[in-house]
Amino acid sequence: MGEVDPAFVQELEHRPKLGIIAAEGIPIIDLSTLSSSDATPDHSQALEGLVKQVGNACRDWGFFQVINHGVSLEKREKIFNASKKFFAQPLEEKNKIRRDDKGALGYYDTEHTKNVRDWKEVFDFTAHNPIIIPASYKPDEKELTKLGNQWPEHPPDLREICEDYAKEMERLAFKLMELIALSLGLRPDRFHGFFKDQTSAIRLNHYPPCPFPHLALGVGRHKDPGGLTILAQDDVGGLEVKRKSDGEWTWVKPTPNSYTINVGDISQVWSNDAYESVEHRVKVNPEKERFSIPYFFNPAHYTIVKPLEEIVNEQNPAKFRPYNWADFMANRKRSNFQKLDVENLQISHYRTSKLADKSEGALSINN
Numbered sequence: 001m002g003e004v005d006p007a008f009v010q011e012l013e014h015r016p017k018l019g020i021i022a023a024e025g026i027p028i029i030d031l032s033t034l035s036s037s038d039a040t041p042d043h044s045q046a047l048e049g050l051v052k053q054v055g056n057a058c059r060d061w062g063f064f065q066v067i068n069h070g071v072s073l074e075k076r077e078k079i080f081n082a083s084k085k086f087f088a089q090p091l092e093e094k095n096k097i098r099r100d101d102k103g104a105l106g107y108y109d110t111e112h113t114k115n116v117r118d119w120k121e122v123f124d125f126t127a128h129n130p131i132i133i134p135a136s137y138k139p140d141e142k143e144l145t146k147l148g149n150q151w152p153e154h155p156p157d158l159r160e161i162c163e164d165y166a167k168e169m170e171r172l173a174f175k176l177m178e179l180i181a182l183s184l185g186l187r188p189d190r191f192h193g194f195f196k197d198q199t200s201a202i203r204l205n206h207y208p209p210c211p212f213p214h215l216a217l218g219v220g221r222h223k224d225p226g227g228l229t230i231l232a233q234d235d236v237g238g239l240e241v242k243r244k245s246d247g248e249w250t251w252v253k254p255t256p257n258s259y260t261i262n263v264g265d266i267s268q269v270w271s272n273d274a275y276e277s278v279e280h281r282v283k284v285n286p287e288k289e290r291f292s293i294p295y296f297f298n299p300a301h302y303t304i305v306k307p308l309e310e311i312v313n314e315q316n317p318a319k320f321r322p323y324n325w326a327d328f329m330a331n332r333k334r335s336n337f338q339k340l341d342v343e344n345l346q347i348s349h350y351r352t353s354k355l356a357d358k359s360e361g362a363l364s365i366n367n
């Protein structure tokens with residue numbers, strides 16, 4: 001078995017328990033109502049029910065799974081197969097499109113989450129290509145640059161498959177944001193404008209079997225920074241969510257062909273804390289490899305993220321100061337590349353009142 005590289009070892013308090021606490025409560029939501037558009041009273045009642053379910057799930061869990069979502073099963077299978085073929089290649093092949101700190105897209109196997117190395121390898125691409133981002137990690141960088149995708153030679157159809165899949169994800173993401181908007185009492189298209197020049201990205205994740213499942217994690221605990229995440233996972237399982245009701249790490253049981261949705265930090269800020277972006281992590285398996293594919297629905301780089309005007313009022317004052325999405329991301333990316341001795345940037349740093357931060361422990365330094 002050999003010695004574990006200390007870079008992968010989690011602090012004692014963050015090491016995973018090997019048993020499973022099944023999260024029976026994570027809601028499974030049927031989206032079939034969205035695929036019919038008849039204007040009958042029955043249909044509008046069904047839609048109202050759906051909006052309620054989504055709102056409750058966002059409030060109580062920050063996570064839910066969707067079925068009958070309208071995403072092509074064929075396209076999902078194709079991207080999983082292509083991902084397996086890509087990662088099965090020798091490292092030197094994958095390294096030909098290795099990401100570096102100038103072109104932060106492509107293959108990477110040394111990502112750190114909260115300054116501990118993850119037991120995984122990834123391939124990143126943006127759904128719209130290229131995207132515009134700040135030219136450097138410096139705070140308040142004004143210069144912009146284009147960031148483009150890098151595609152491997154093998155498998156040769158990976159690019160087409162990924163681009164096709166991205167379109168499916170975008171369609172679902174807009175529908176979900178409409179449901180979230182309605183559940184907050186807003187116009188269904190309230191969020192659409194933010195995603196006009198979107199910086200959405202897709203990640204192919206491969207978690208190889210790990211002989212140290214009690215010490216290492218596939219992805220360390222974190223919150224997703226964007227609008228929302230649509231995750232496809234295979235049937236191995238490993239994703240755990242920090243349950244809001246008691247703070248217990250809870251297994252998200254894979255439901256075949258479903259997608260797991262989670263509210264990102266930006267939706268937490270937009271909703272002024274009505275919906276919380278919840279911490280999650282990935283356990284590794286000693287025998288089985290695992291594949292997953294998250295789609296991160298992210299707004300335009302110039303977006304100033306702040307609680308929506310329709311939501312804040314005297315009784316519910318803004319709980320966050322405005323921040324620029326691109327600055328936030330640039331800061332985060334830096335800490336993905338290297339082990340830093342400083343704390344990662346979190347939305348809690350923009351809270352108007354630090355003491356109001358119940359979930360993150362404003363005084364803790366281990367974010």
Ligand SMILES: O=C(O)CCC(=O)C(=O)O
Nearest residue numbers: 205219233239282292294
């Ligand atoms: O692989 C998973 O199940 C989740 C991955 C994840 O949380 C992420 O990449 O942000």
Ligand SMILES: [Fe+2]
Nearest residue numbers: 222223224280
């Ligand atoms: Fe995540």
